[in-house]
Amino acid sequence: MTLTLPSPRRVTAREHTAPTAQHALVLLGALTLVAGLGAIHLTQGNAAHLTFDVLVASRIPRLLAAILVGLALGAAGTTMQALARNPLASPDTLAVNAGAKLGLTVTAACGLHLGLWFDTATAFFGGLAAAGLVLMLAGRTGSPVRLVLAGSALTLGLMAIASALILVASEETQGLFAWGAGTLSQPGLDAVIQLAPLILLTLTGLIVRGDLLDLLQLGDDTARALGVHIGRTRIAFTIAAVMLAACAVTIAGPVGFLGLCSPPIARWIARRLRYPIRMPWQLSLAALTGALLLLGADVLLRAVLGAQAAVEIPSGVVTTLMGGLALLILGRSMRSGTVGDSPAAIAGRGWPSRHPVVAIVAALAALLVTATLALLPGELPLLLGDVANWLQAQASSRITWILDARFARVVVSLAAGAALALAGALVQAVTRNPLADPGLLGVSGGAGVGALMVITSTGTGSLILSFGALTGATVSAALLFLLAARSGWDPTRLVLAGLGLNAASGALTTFLIVSTDPWNKTRAVTWLGGSSYGAQLDRAVPVLVALGAATFIAVMLHRRLDLIQLDAVTPAVVGAKPKHTRAVVLVVAVVLTAAATSAIGVISFVGLAAPHASRMLLGGRHRVHLPLTAILGALLVVFADAVARTVLSPIQLPVGIVCALVGLPFFAWLLHRMRVSS
Incomplete structure (x- = not known):
């Protein structure tokens, strides 16, 4: 790989003999600017307030x-x-x-x-x-x-x-939140x-x-x-x-x-x-x-x-x-480069199962068991008998109220995890970038900014929150994909553009939080970390609708995705319409990310960890890879949510924090596994 970035050039003999007067002049000019800006800094504002x-x-x-x-x-x-x-x-x-x-x-x-x-x-x-x-x-x-x-x-x-x-x-x-963003x-x-x-x-x-x-x-x-x-x-x-x-x-x-x-x-x-x-x-x-x-x-x-x-x-x-x-x-400014192997190549270094149906059924069973067990722990621990009575409408009013709330949290976590994982898998396929993830590429951050604008101004209704998240994700994704398209979808440029947008989203997020009133600030910080606390079933409706539409589109396009993830030439040769497919799939990924973010907040690493785990188990064929990815993403977030609300009970951690702590070692292992050359 050839990768060129701006860097200090070699020092020539002529530069070694440059006159020190030139050095002093430039530095004196910079010092003068610092002094002048310092004077402006001191004298800004109203004379009445500057005692x-x-x-x-x-x-x-x-x-x-x-x-x-x-x-x-x-x-x-x-x-x-x-x-x-x-x-x-x-x-x-x-x-x-x-x-x-x-x-x-x-x-x-x-x-x-x-x-x-x-x-x-x-x-x-x-x-x-x-x-x-x-x-x-x-x-x-x-x-x-x-x-x-x-x-x-x-x-x-x-x-x-x-x-x-x-x-x-x-x-x-x-007071550490504002300090954590850098305050003078x-x-x-x-x-x-x-x-x-x-x-x-x-x-x-x-x-x-x-x-x-x-x-x-x-x-x-x-x-x-x-x-x-x-x-x-x-x-x-x-x-x-x-x-x-x-x-x-x-x-x-x-x-x-x-x-x-x-x-x-x-x-x-x-x-x-x-x-x-x-x-x-x-x-x-x-x-x-x-x-x-x-x-x-x-x-x-x-x-x-x-x-x-x-x-x-x-x-x-x-x-x-x-x-x-x-x-x-x-x-x-980069001329060319890749960030590592293609998703298909990484899949080839896994342990693909010869029985994909068995693997998918086993993952579904694990998800069902995890979701059921997630109903039990909490401030008031319950047993499976309580769940059985609740399912038969024979539980006490207190148990019913508790399980209704926990069930809503499990459903929201399940839907959001599946959506984020599926979005990550789709983005990785069409960009041929194994490190693409809605969180790392700024799409989740854009959705978070849009949703925070709603939280800090109007409220937290599920429909308007979904609209705000979708708007933010769309703007962020449009900027990202515009930059990527102009660079020929170079994976390295895509990553850097995404990280830049992610940084900008983080700055806007901090601005929105510290500039709102204390009540909205508490809600915003809790939601921002990824939280299913107080979730109602209506939060899951936009996510489930997006998942249904994405599933239909994925079924229609799975063969094209198999071709697109290989290289840039093969899809066009066999008539897979790569530009059309890429546009449709990226729109689907943006909608999935926005819906999940509006339901549970900003969560990272799910869209990275679940697709890679699925590829290592089943290979890169999207007919079986995408269903398993969605199941594993749901499993991860349901498990993380259960841990987040029980490990320090009655204190409840945001689920995004637990996902980050789980995803970080996986990301480190993936970086170690990839063969990246410069």
Whole structure:
């Protein structure tokens, strides 16, 4: 596979002799912009509201936090990209921010308030462990997209654990939701004053020794021949980059994608000015660019929404939107590539059964048993005899009320799981992308944004909620497939475009939640994590209708799907009408995703895990593969919902959290199994 992304170019002899006056001029210009934007940041708003106390207690700490966090993340992102030789590396894509956030959430949930330096150390070790896991999953020679996928999957899992802790220890972790999106609001000057020396000292060390990163760009053998100790150098720079990211998370929370956006912008500025792309200067310029971006995001929030709203809305919302745009741009700049084997090839490495009917019947039996057992546990445990009496209308009124509620939850979970799994299988087939999943590609996120607009404005009626989710999913899918069609349905570009849309959906989701009233906020957060709590049977009606229509279409098109998943040439040669089939199937997948999301919230990994499990059991023939996929998806979500409402009873976890924790190991195993070359 040939994969080309924007990356730092080699340093020429002429650039090594570039005059230092040019260096100073560009950096002085960037510093001047930071100072000017800082002045705007301080003086924005109404003179009547800008008192001395407000200036000292709020504006100055917020300004210093923006500058320090921007400097730290800009330099951290540049260092990580240089070390990984990967322009997609950053504290977000390597899950450093997610690991740091989880570490701080754990300490908060445990009531460990031991001071700022303890929090910084916790964030550092959490981020370092997460980065190590991502690099292990992606492999040193893994493609840039594989690294982003590994980081995105691990981020989902770590965020799921953090969300569970926030729900379980709601009092101890109060206020962590807005902080988790990256907020510059500061209780005072303590954090920035204490961490400023560490950030500036680490940044200075990176700049002074940046020449070693230049040598690493030449390749390990060349760098070793020039006297660089590869192992020690990589470890030292990794520790420095993670330390900067940990300090940033401690001050402002995980500010999204600032470390991804700053380095390419700095490189673009340098190229436009014919500025030498050497690491010491690139680090300096990227750090200042990060400060400019974060200051600009905060100034923009205050200018558009007003001072009060800007305090409540995390600045990370704006930087995450920028990160989504950056992923879209990077995806378009790629010339060619694939993310791995086709679904058909992966199916060939499984253990396909010679008796598909037996496998499907066995899966149905397992689903029936699981659904029945899911009716028993809860705050009031029941027995099978209670279920038998309920089925015969002979149970007491209390038992009847409990089983009616649990039965509705089981039906909604079953329908939503089947819909998400079927949607994932259809998308994987027509895009020939084994990692395609409505959750990872942003379709579920778009449906979530549409449904949240309904929840935060009108209510949660099933029909209007379904309409909102369908609208959001349609808009997100239209953008995704438009970008994919323009790139010839290149699997790698599709993944990057989907991850960019997913980031943008996450930013809009955070904006909607933090800007609504507390009552709607609680409902939105509960629903967003994927929840069947309080579900009525009418929630399942749109999903069942979508499943019925999808089943009919799948029966009609299963032979075409078998051909399309093979390659780009065969379907057209035999008259399978690949464009028409692809359009119809993608519309069906969008409808399935929207219906499932409106019923149970945003759930990830179901559309990835169930299709692959089915292929390994029955192979890639869609006549038997799609029914088993739907059954396995239903089984997974029913099981996850039962675990979510019983494992910490009476506390009920969102089912999406459990699915993420179950799906993450499967995703990691799948990445390990695939043979990805760059």
